[in-house]
Amino acid sequence: MFLTLSADPRSLNSGSGNMGEHVETLVIGAGPAGLSAAHVLARAGRTVTVLEAQGGVGGAARTLSFDGFRLDVSGRRLSSADPAIRAFWTALLPDDLEIAPGAMRLEGEGAAARGQPGAALGALISAKLRPIASSKTLGEWLTRRFGRRVARRLSAYAEKLWALRPEDTPAQPACPSFRSEAGVRPRQGTGQLWKACAEAIAQAGGEIRLERKVASLRRDRASGVWTVSTLAPDGAEEVFTADQVISTMPLRELMGALTPTPISLFHACELMYRDQVTVAFNATPGRRRAPALAEIHGAAIKAARVRALDADALALDYYCFEGDVLWTADDQALIAQAAGEAQRLGLVAPGLVRDAQVVRQRKVHPIHDEACDEHLKMIGLDLRLHFAGLHLAGRAGAHGDSAEDQSIRTGLSAAAAVLSRVVAPSRIAA
Known part of the structure; x- marks a missing residue:
């Protein structure tokens, strides 16, 4: 299905695309980084198209609705010391932001503490x-x-x-x-912010194409034009050309999609990411009130975070590697594990859980080991020498740090580079 954001901010309309169409800037990924960049470019009057592999916008910051509760996949607050970033989300949702407390700390089955x-x-x-x-x-x-x-x-x-x-x-x-600073959150979940951003992009003349998985990227050295090939839901190839590209794809995947093969591909293959499995459910409350957000520091509990959702619902977040035992476990086994750990924490009473859901999200945390800086340094040098006009954004896209505002910050920075006609990728080494 071909989906674009219409000029009407209340709806998503269907349409049909053209092959080989050209825009000034292609943005790969409709998560916070990609949408932030596209928003700046569209409002500046630039032609911009966003390509998103999934069927909706927001990436890991999307909000899912189930019977009885809403679930923010990432579970992150909006927190930043940068006034430009705070102004960005305030302009999008001037009347729909509320204070979100900082994260609590849970020491296994002991008491909770804040900060x-x-x-x-x-x-x-x-x-x-x-x-x-x-x-x-x-x-x-x-x-x-x-x-x-x-x-x-x-x-x-x-x-x-x-x-x-x-x-x-x-x-x-x-x-x-x-760091457990308080922040703000949209009243209807973080997905509300990114839906508003997508609507603003469409109103400014930009376009967002959903269910378009990028398969390859090639830059013509003579003309400087980028050609990006995508796969539509029916398996058909669609081709776009652009003067510049902003990529929020995981850096390891991006380097594998570039043609000609980057000389730093070996370094990119060494980059690692943590994936997230979230189990959410309704249950009878236990002796302890579930916190809005708590980090679980006890080793005996395998979940890393717990979050209170609507009414009596809560979610437990687990981090793993895609393909390992936790990632591939049966949903019912994951639900049983999460319910048992919530009981041990005193957050739910023994008994059946209701409306349980399991959500898997790829590459939520780039891993920085001792060799990571050297790998990023070599990748950055390769991109600057051979792939001008390609800009990196997003946590996974730039293999960046864990700051709450990392994705938005890199998206705004990439858009500024495009507007300034900077063709060399930003420095990506940590």
Whole structure:
């Protein structure tokens, strides 16, 4: 099915596409980064087309509706110290944003704490009096911020997120995940923001084509024009050409789709990502009130986060690698595991769960191991030398850090580069 966003912001209409059509900028991916970039370009009067593999907009920030509750797939708040980013989402939803509290911390089956995770005063004083001079690893950063005893307790959560010990995880890309500032959220879920953004793009003359999976990208060196091949839902090939491309595809997948084969493809193949499995359900509340958002730091509980949804519904988030045992597990087994862990946390009473749903989301967290910087450096050099006019955006697209506003920030930056006629990709090394 060919879908575009119509000029009417209330609907999605069907139509038929043309082969080989040309636009100034193609944006790959209709998640927060791609939509942010397309919004800037469309409002600047540039012709822009967004290609999205899924059947809706928002990517991991989409909101799904089930019987009895809504589910934000990513579960992230809108939080940023950048006034430009705050102005961006406020302009899209001026009357539909509400305060969202910072994340709570759950120590397994113990009590919950907000912000600093129950740090003992003595441990904090010790960390301040005998600080580590510079934090090269996440383990050192956690010790400086919280003290050694608390840092050891946080290690389990870090391993859930990245499958790496904090001692093996570089500090800079990882530490934003341990900041629990309050933020804002749309009243109808984060998907509301990105639907509003998509509607604004359409009203400004941009186009969003859903269910268009990008298969290959090629740049003609003589003309500088990009040719992007996509697969439609019926398997037919559709071809687009553009002066510049903004890609939010996972960087590893993008490098594999480029022609000619990048010399840094080996480095791209070494990049890793964590995938997310979310189990959401209704159940009778337990002895503890479910928090709006809580990170679970106890190693005995395999879930990394728990979130209260509408009414008595809640969701548990698990991180894994695509294809491993958790990712491929039967839905009923996942539901039973999540319900059991919610009971152990005291969030639901023993008994049957209702309206259970399992949602799998690919590549939500880029992994930064000790070799990642070198891989990104070589990829960035290759792109600048051989693939001018290609810009990277998004967490997975730029293999960026874990800051809440990372996707929007990189989308706005990529759009600014296009408007400034910058043809070299942005530096991507962390």
